[in-house]
Amino acid sequence: AKPMRETRKMVLVQEIMQRRVVTIKEDQDITDAAKKLLKGETNHLPVLNEEGRLTGVVTTFDIAKAVARPERKVKVQDVMTRNVITTLVDEPIDIAAQKMEHHRISALPVVDAQNQCIAILHASDLGKLFKPGGSRP
Amino acid sequence: AKPMRETRKMVLVQEIMQRRVVTIKEDQDITDAAKKLLKGETNHLPVLNEEGRLTGVVTTFDIAKAVARPERKVKVQDVMTRNVITTLVDEPIDIAAQKMEHHRISALPVVDAQNQCIAILHASDLGKLFKPGGSRP
Ligand SMILES: C[S@@+](CC[C@H](N)C(=O)[O-])C[C@H]1O[C@@H](n2cnc3c(N)ncnc32)[C@H](O)[C@@H]1O
Numbered sequence: 001a002k003p004m005r006e007t008r009k010m011v012l013v014q015e016i017m018q019r020r021v022v023t024i025k026e027d028q029d030i031t032d033a034a035k036k037l038l039k040g041e042t043n044h045l046p047v048l049n050e051e052g053r054l055t056g057v058v059t060t061f062d063i064a065k066a067v068a069r070p071e072r073k074v075k076v077q078d079v080m081t082r083n084v085i086t087t088l089v090d091e092p093i094d095i096a097a098q099k100m101e102h103h104r105i106s107a108l109p110v111v112d113a114q115n116q117c118i119a120i121l122h123a124s125d126l127g128k129l130f131k132p133g134g135s136r137p
Numbered sequence: 138a139k140p141m142r143e144t145r146k147m148v149l150v151q152e153i154m155q156r157r158v159v160t161i162k163e164d165q166d167i168t169d170a171a172k173k174l175l176k177g178e179t180n181h182l183p184v185l186n187e188e189g190r191l192t193g194v195v196t197t198f199d200i201a202k203a204v205a206r207p208e209r210k211v212k213v214q215d216v217m218t219r220n221v222i223t224t225l226v227d228e229p230i231d232i233a234a235q236k237m238e239h240h241r242i243s244a245l246p247v248v249d250a251q252n253q254c255i256a257i258l259h260a261s262d263l264g265k266l267f268k269p270g271g272s273r274p
Pocket of ligand 1: 044059062080083084085105106108179180
């Protein structure tokens with residue numbers, strides 16, 4: 001049997017990430033973001049600038065915060081988190097999982113070399129690794 | 138070396154769950170729930186009834202939904218999700234991870250035989266299993 005560490009290295013982000021990713025533009029209204037989030041398909045909206053580059057992330061957390069506060073915030077760029085923790089298609093799942101655990105976040109946008117958001121990895125996707133017959137760490 | 142399946146069975150929910158769990162009562166105001174959630178410590182508030190039993194769960198998603206809608210919702214019980222997916226201290230991590238993946242949720246309240254919420258397991262806690270030197274599947 002191979003040592004476990006070597007076995008686990010074989011699993012890359014691309015094997016369990018979701019290629020269908022709902023995104024939003026930074027100059028869209030918060031209400032647009034709320035609508036997308038409340039459709040329930042995702043809790044993490046990667047935010048793109050005019051060139052399609054990833055510049056932030058918005059979750060229901062940010063929406064709830066925005067509505068709970070008195071000051072008027074209208075655009076996605078007013079409430080998004082700018083310091084986005086991301087992953088890469090060929091990053092080992094170990095590293096991506098540790099990032100989520102360390103930062104206590106439940107999803108990582110998957111970016112390419114041009115910082116385009118090409119997929120998303122949810123913490124719940126890690127469950128696929130524990131499936132009988134599925135990819136395993 | 139042991140077969141992987143057997144090795145993985147050794148890891149139980151209690152090894153990576155969080156024993157500190159912030160909860161809320163079902164007759165509290167939504168604003169109380171919002172305050173707890175927006176402190177940012179958690180995105181999942183287990184909801185307890187008068188006897189301290191788990192009856193629901195509230196996330197920022199439910200808060201965002203409540204404020205986005207015209208009808209006035211005031212109590213936690215008006216917006217909480219009642220059909221709660223839970224786990225047990227001695228459930229194998231495989232099963233808990235698959236529940237989160239299957240239902241696309243990012244946390245499971247950990248209940249005892251009396252349906253009291255004694256801890257919480259976040260999907261991001263699965264990252265602990267991938268830590269060098271940490272518990273491993
Ligand atoms: C502290 S977390 C707690 C809630 C939940 N666990 C989550 O992942 O959204 C909420 C904050 O994390 C931010 N966030 C979520 N994913 C992120 C990521 N990949 N990088 C940076 N910030 C992120 C959100 O914008 C939000 O402000």
